[in-house]
Amino acid sequence: MSSGPPIPVLGTENFYADLLRQIGGARVSASSILNDPSADPHEYEASPAAAKLAADSKLVIVNGIGYDDFMQKLLGASTKPDRVVINVQETLGVKDDVNVHVWYDPATMPKVADAASAALARLEPQNAAYFADQKVKYLAALKPVNDKIAALHTKYAGAPIAFTENVAGYLTDAIGLKVLTPPQFMEAIESGTDPAPADVAAERDLITGRKVKALLYNSQVTSPLTEQIRDLAVKSNVPVVAVAETIPATFKTFQEWQLAQLDDLEKALAK
């Protein structure tokens, strides 16, 4: 591996920065912009530091699907013809109206890893073999997560659960869990509008009637209504599993975080 100053790279969300850190290894210095688990990623005013990161980075990963539209502006404000931008929405080839939390889909990160190692190899062709090697390690570290998903699938496929918001939907689909929460309820929570009274009633009935094995609760973006639903679950003895949008500071890697959430889910389903 040839050395030199590390390549400045930016993962807009911290799980993409983590991916760049794992694949770029010693050759990159990775930063992220959305990394505060208590902040709402949807309401964000870019600071000069964030704009500077966008201006300085040679490789940028954005999620797309409307999750980080501000990045288009930040990148547009600093022209840099040699900058490589990986738009995950384009990498996956999905439309604007899919669930935005694509990083919860087990199929997503391997594709982003491919794109990232290819992009790094283009920036530093002499280290292409190193990046390819690092990618293999990244994928190997994902294996325990995928094994866990497969194990949960065998044991709990078809089990009913409830959401406050469709954050981990791709993951629970992979496990085969049945989400009973009305889709309109989740859409309303996600877009910050009022859910229809009938949908709120349906969601409450799922919990008070204990028709679900667990409530998956978005711990990062909360509202009085979602907090009420969570409290109701606690009172009704329905296990609550907190899921976050970005990696909380307590976890070192994406894999560690996903595994911990899956462990929590397993405990809840086993009750």
Place this chain on the structure above:
Amino acid sequence: MDQLVALLGYEFVQNAIAAGTVIAIVSGVVSRFVVARNMSFAVHALGELGFTGAAGFILLRLSPVLGLLAGTAVTAVFIGALGVRARGRDVVVGVVMAFGLGLGVLFITLYKGYANQAFAILFGTITGVSRADVVLLLAIGLVTLVSLAAIYRPLTFATVDPEVAEARGVPVGALAVAFLLIMAAAVAEAIQVVGVLLILTLLITPGAAAECLTPRPGLAIIYSVAIALFCILGGILLSLITNAPVSVFVTSLSFGCYLLARFVVGPRRRDIRATSRPAESSAGTTVAEAH
């Protein structure tokens, strides 16, 4: 300081300063009329209903930016048509805004995708201005200022004394709608760049501070532009030094300017001149309804 000097070399910083300057000049001028015509609440409504327009266009799979323009323009026409006179206009604005926001919620509910694109339009970021944005801002700014200049005399007359102006045959109603449309263009263009929060600050506060400083309309425009420029350029610089968001500083600086103008500089000037025109005694109360 080193950080500041390094940052000033960045394209995004230069774009922010250029865009900020254009927006400050346009909003400084428009702000003077917003305050004199008691239209702070209308500014707020235009900002909010730009969101409804964007949401509606997203639902129809059209450009949210065009939706924003359509939203502010339609709102301007409605407010102008229903509430020409200052008296009762707040009620009209409130009625139109409530209905418009309700429509916005409906559009968001009907849209099946990730609706935050519509919200994102209200959170423009001044650190994310491209060269093309600066050129567009400049063009719209010029159109706004030229249109204002074209109706300046009758608009000033209709603003200072609407009854007399109307009696003399000045088309007060048409002027009101024309001014609202100018405001709509200013709001729609600048919102994408600086966000709804800075629009409110820049279109209301400089004019309000200037009104405390002088009763003369022409001079008030100059004060208003100077205050807007000071706030936005000072806000950008402070943000570069401290790394806190620009809007925090722009809103704080302009609030400081307003307090200073209203309670320190303004009263002293009035003492010196020892005049007590009725127009002056009402100065400052015009922003009380802004929220």
